[in-house]
Amino acid sequence: MEFGWTVDQDAYRARIRAVLDRELPADWDSIAVHGPGSDAQTAFSRHFCKALADEGLLIPHWPAEHGGEDSPVWHQFIMAEEIWAAGEPRGPQYMNVNWVGPVLMRYGSDAQKAKFLPPIRAGNAIWCQGFSEPSAGSDLAALRTQAVPADGGYRVTGAKVWTSYAGHADRCFLLARVPPREGGAVGKAGIVILLTDMASSGIQVKQIPALIGEGDIHELFFDDVFVPDDDRLGAEGQAWEIINFALQNERVGIPRYEFSRRTLDRAVARLKADGRWIDPVVQDRAGRALMLCEAARMLVYKVVDGKAQGAAPDAFGSLARWAVVRADNGVNDFMTEFLPDGLLGADPLQQAHHQRAIAAGIASGAAEIQLNLAARRFLE
Ligand SMILES: Cc1cc2nc3c(=O)[nH]c(=O)nc-3n(C[C@H](O)[C@H](O)[C@H](O)COP(=O)(O)OP(=O)(O)OC[C@H]3O[C@@H](n4cnc5c(N)ncnc54)[C@H](O)[C@@H]3O)c2cc1C
Known part of the structure; x- marks a missing residue:
């Protein structure tokens, strides 16, 4: 190879x-x-x-x-x-x-x-992604925000949560549900995508204070917000297909292990400078963190190689996502154990890594779901 x-x-x-x-x-x-x-x-x-x-x-x-x-x-x-x-x-x-x-x-x-x-x-x-709701996260199809057809568009009422970047966003890639009409679409087929102008009247953006950084996540409230037909993406029944395409592009190709590896290298340099690297326990833990980063890299390379050869996405993408999250967490645990002062301000790189690592397994969809997908594909 x-x-x-x-x-x-x-x-x-x-x-x-x-x-x-x-x-x-x-x-x-x-x-x-x-x-x-x-x-x-x-x-x-x-x-x-x-x-x-x-x-x-x-x-x-x-x-x-x-x-x-x-x-x-x-x-x-x-x-x-x-x-x-x-x-x-x-x-x-x-x-x-x-x-x-x-x-x-x-x-x-x-x-x-x-x-x-x-x-x-x-x-x-700047765009934001209006998918998750208080009772629709992993089970996205349970979303309840309503888009009621109106003259020339839709009137949207409902709430979104954990919406990143909403405080600065010009547009929201918003998912909403069209109320079932007689003989009309229900379930996933009743979802519509509205490319919503965040300056529209009736939208309220509320920041959620979080350890992961300032102004990152928000609640969004929609109160009878008008969105014109011109801003609907695709047909009403097409939304689920479009969402799957969007999520494939969002989830594949984020080599976060590279940031974890850089952070680990910096941590080891600090430990060497402090004379603590000679401790075999420190070396053992650093080796484990390194192993997680490199395992994630290999799995991700396998996925990219498949993509380069034109293969359809498969469940290795799910395993790769899980491995990347493990690498984030492994490096974060190592630094929290041996360099806790970094989290208290001694090292901004370590702090930035920590913020991303603690959210890695849930932002962009819970990573545990990826294990379900991989188990079904490889073990059934
Ligand atoms: C930093 C951050 C940024 C985010 N940004 C956005 C954004 O911009 N736009 C947006 O729409 N959303 C965003 N989200 C929300 C994110 O997509 C959801 O948190 C995620 O989809 C999980 O949904 P939930 O929080 O409702 O948890 P749930 O789906 O309720 O899951 C709770 C727990 O149960 C587990 N679980 C659920 N179902 C299963 C199952 N079938 N098998 C095994 N375990 C299961 C999960 O793994 C998780 O540990 C963000 C989240 C975070 C943390």
Whole structure:
């Protein structure tokens, strides 16, 4: 098995690193520690994503007809590794380029593409994802927010929860349910996607204080909010297909192990400098954390390799997601045990990693569900 990179891939990685070295300020870790939805990181993401766009590195994976370069799968992945090793300085905008844009390209009307893709391409759009509700998380199809057909559109009433970036978002990728009509769609088929203007009257955004950073998660309340038909994505019965496509793009391709590995390396350097590395218990625990990072890397590479060869997504993606969460948690546990002062402000990188690690197994969907999927696929 060949694990090496080609000359072309090495050169691509070097190009990305050069841009990161140039664009990330010396105090970047201190900005990141505010959290991806914070004022500080949102403002920085606008500067950083514009710089990436100017370099042709914001959407190289998009098709040329939409301003991308049709970059090969492994290039996309090298890009993701480097961006994640740096702690994801695209902030909230990772969502736009990873899945909102691709979903719009595939399912949007010409008018929607013309309206929504240019700001994403320019690195200046903030979206939020209005999926989860107080009684609909893992069981997303249980969502209750109502979209009642009205003259020229829908009137939306309901509540969403845990919505990242909502405080800064221009648009919400909102899921709602059309009330059953006689002979009409019910269940998953009754869901509609509304690309909702966050400035619409009747929307209330309430921040939820959280350990994971300032201004990251929110409650959203919709009180008779009008959304025009033009902002409905796809047909009413098509929403579940679109959601699955969106989630596939959201969940695959986040190499968080790269950030965990960088954080672990930094921790080991600190322990060496403090003379504590000679302790075999410290080495044992560090080795375990390293093993989790590298196991996650191998599983993710297997998934990316399948994608590069055009294979359909399979349950290895579920195993890879679980392994990535284990790596996040393993490194976090190691540092909490041996370098607790880092969490109290001595190391902003460690704090930023901690914030992401504690939410890793639940944000983007509970990781335990991935084990169900893998067990059904490989063990039944
Ligand atoms: C930091 C963060 C950011 C988020 N951002 C967003 C966002 O922007 N937009 C959005 O819509 N949502 C967002 N979420 C919500 C997230 O998608 C949900 O929390 C997630 O889908 C789980 O839903 P739930 O919280 O209702 O938990 P539940 O589904 O109630 O699960 C609770 C527990 O039960 C377990 N469980 C549930 N079903 C099963 C099963 N079948 N088998 C085994 N175990 C099971 C879960 O693993 C979990 O441990 C975010 C969450 C976090 C933590």
